[in-house]
Amino acid sequence: MKNNILILILFSVFVINAQTADEKQLKSIYNASLVKGQGYDWLNYLSNQIGGRLSGSIQAQKAVEYTKKELDSLGLDRVWLQPVMVPKWVRGTPEFAYFETSPGETTNIPICALGGSVATPQKGVKANIIEVKGIEDLKALGRKNIEGKIVFYNRPMEPTLISTFHSYSGCVDQRYSGAEEAGKYGAVGVIVRSVNLRLDDFPHTGSMSYGETPVANRVPAAAISTNGAELLSTTLKLNPDIKFYFKQNCKQYKDVESFNVIGEIKGTTYPNEIMIVGGHLDSWDLGDGSHDDGAGVVQSMEVLRLLKETGYKPKRTIRVVLFMNEENGLRGGNKYAEVAKSKKENHVFALESDAGGFTPRGFSFDCSDANFKQVESWKKLFEPYLIHMFVRGGSGADVGPLKNENIVLAGLRPDSQRYFDHHHAENDTFEHVNKRELQLGAATMASLVYLFDTYGVKLPPKIKG
Amino acid sequence: MKNNILILILFSVFVINAQTADEKQLKSIYNASLVKGQGYDWLNYLSNQIGGRLSGSIQAQKAVEYTKKELDSLGLDRVWLQPVMVPKWVRGTPEFAYFETSPGETTNIPICALGGSVATPQKGVKANIIEVKGIEDLKALGRKNIEGKIVFYNRPMEPTLISTFHSYSGCVDQRYSGAEEAGKYGAVGVIVRSVNLRLDDFPHTGSMSYGETPVANRVPAAAISTNGAELLSTTLKLNPDIKFYFKQNCKQYKDVESFNVIGEIKGTTYPNEIMIVGGHLDSWDLGDGSHDDGAGVVQSMEVLRLLKETGYKPKRTIRVVLFMNEENGLRGGNKYAEVAKSKKENHVFALESDAGGFTPRGFSFDCSDANFKQVESWKKLFEPYLIHMFVRGGSGADVGPLKNENIVLAGLRPDSQRYFDHHHAENDTFEHVNKRELQLGAATMASLVYLFDTYGVKLPPKIKG
16 A cells, blocks of 8 residues: 555656646747747748749749748758649639629629639620529429529528538538539539628639539539629529629649648657648638638748757657648648658658638547547646647548558647638738737647657557457 | 435436526527627627717717617617716827937837827927836936936737736736826836737827826826837937937816616516626727727627527526726726615626627636636536636726625636737727627627526625624
8 A cells, every 4th residue: 555655656746747847848839939930920921922822833833942941941850842743723814703684784793713613615604593502402403494504502601600610511512512513404604602601702712623524514613702692692582584694714734743841850769750740832822821721831830940949859750741732632632641651651640730820729639539538638738828629520631641540630720710701712811810829829739749749649459460 | 325316316317407408598699699690780880880989079979879779679678878977088189209310310100199198298299218118117217317308118018928918917007107107207208119919000099097196297198009119129229319209189178978878687586686798888099999899898788689589588687788988987887886886786797898809718707716616617518619718817897896795707708819909009990800709709798697697696605793
């Protein structure tokens, strides 16, 4: 009994000391980030000197060069570019749309082509509209009601969900597969209500797919603003015969070469255990991609800088990976995982920031029970920074391809209320990112990386062969 | 033993049912707020049709009339105006300031008079500057270094604190008492670095006091923007002899009559137990007072509307109180408490929202241990709405005068990172309030009111006489 008590006391002392060292390290990371964080300046450059960085564009190439140069200046052990072929889709001249209540009586509607859409014929598309609340409505309507018309997908985001990402998931199929499905019933075009909770005048682009549809059968698809969608829907109720016109001359080119940008600090003790933090360097072209995902890019770069700045020497190899082409192809994420596999690299942890530069609230984890239990034991360490949300679920699109049973995948979860106001739209711009919120996110990521590096990832019990 | 188990089962069933009813009621409140909240439209009117509502101004009077009219339309049991005399301070023509590196070589600096300051002489004040990091520096410098000069208080907000309100507390004495103290050493004017964490070009006003200083000895005081303060400080290091000029013609008038606006739903079971929710109707004059405290006003009105909308009949009397003159006098808060006392009204709970319309994170409580314990037992109910922060500490300035040992005072605690970017400045405007964040705050307040109404406030044990 006495021995047990002694062990208990010794253990407690050890735990208390360990705790204190962790508390100190987190404090030092947060202080460094809040007092002399560099992420906001990097983001300023990416957003205001480079701008929107669609895959295959000159801006995307400039972003590769700029972030490579900045990583070079951090004194990491290695910085390199990983080549990857990416799709090149170009919007062309600004899109234009109106509806016509009677010949010559037109009302303009803010519109933008969806990424990957085909162009309209040069003179545009003009047709009657059939409004639906989702793809599932098409079957009931049938070809007789759809053929020759423009299908208008108008299911709004569900406002009662607290995570706006859940509302997004409930709507985005209209944007992604709406044209493929409507084309099967003879639609001549597709317009989609922007996936945005707010009523405003910004159309929000985003990726779409024609699936296996032959090129000749692809119908042009575009997003209209939420205010535009409301107006159109109301007008249709009064007069179902109105016509909608839109014109876009976007174009898909051949794939071009681009790069993931990678930097690493070699681990002192377990150099072969690799932990990565990342965001995606490409963005849509309408705004400057500050929240999606300039924020994630600079926060990921900042993680390595903060670890160095606070004098922390990681036991494991820590990499920042700035992925190319998350938005319309995920080629960078796939390439990174493919190369990692071919080199038999052992990735134990991957954290992505791709949900905006807003006040961080926590993380979501895609990992084993044992690792999630470990994460929960760290909750107290994060409480002083108001980080409280440790949930299971998705991580990030770019790190997803690394998934296997040994790795911990994680995603930073910032406050989500404002995210879709800006997502993929003209107003995803630098002035909507708050410096402190961005810095708190970077510190939160660096703290989690520190903890996983310090305590390691729990491996699943080996199955006896 | 069997009986005990039976009781335990019955009790569990009861607890589970009770829990479920609470969960349902909260869900119904949040849904009502997110789907058809009215607060954002009210705020739009207050901000864009009325604007900044400084005590004693026409705008403040319009705000009284507008909110009274809106409360009248909600079908409450009673709506009334409570007269209160308020100070009337008027800014006059826009202030103007520059520093002069050599005669004729001037650089303009964004400036605004502090609320309550005296005017400069008509031709302005021009003098050398002595920069200090706080009131405590004055003593060491002494009259010989201060007399005839303008004292420049330049202690910035501490960036490493996670709650920006704590950083604010660490700086605001310079603004509030800086002129009173500097005047004692013969200063001819005072300029204060705006109490804002961000570097920008907005001067932030706010209240100040001359204490017991006779009118003849009062020196004019103003705030300059954070960028202005940085520039001035840097320039002073290069050239300590530069002169600073500023001119303002603000004026204090005699007190005028204004009103607290009050509405109530009579309690069904304990009508004499009064619970209040409130915010302050007055604001500073530079912006439109959307965050400070238009948000708190409309959220408080919304609490009563949401309870009615969800069909909840409160057992206790629930009042919304829109206080006048929080910013430069607290006359409304004091008057309300004075009247409550004189009428021997039994106030058991008071909740204020005066920290901006940002995503709600929790509440702070000024209450007994027993009541705080009760609040903590409700934490689980709030988790689905990401409300996680239940702390002890301040509540709100307006409800403070109600404090006694029986009452629970509470303050809504929204995310604080952006608050001081807008506080008391020209950019405290409607477009910086997000509709969903505002609605979530109102629902969070209504949920707490519902819980305290349902379970009551714990009274302290009676001391035997």
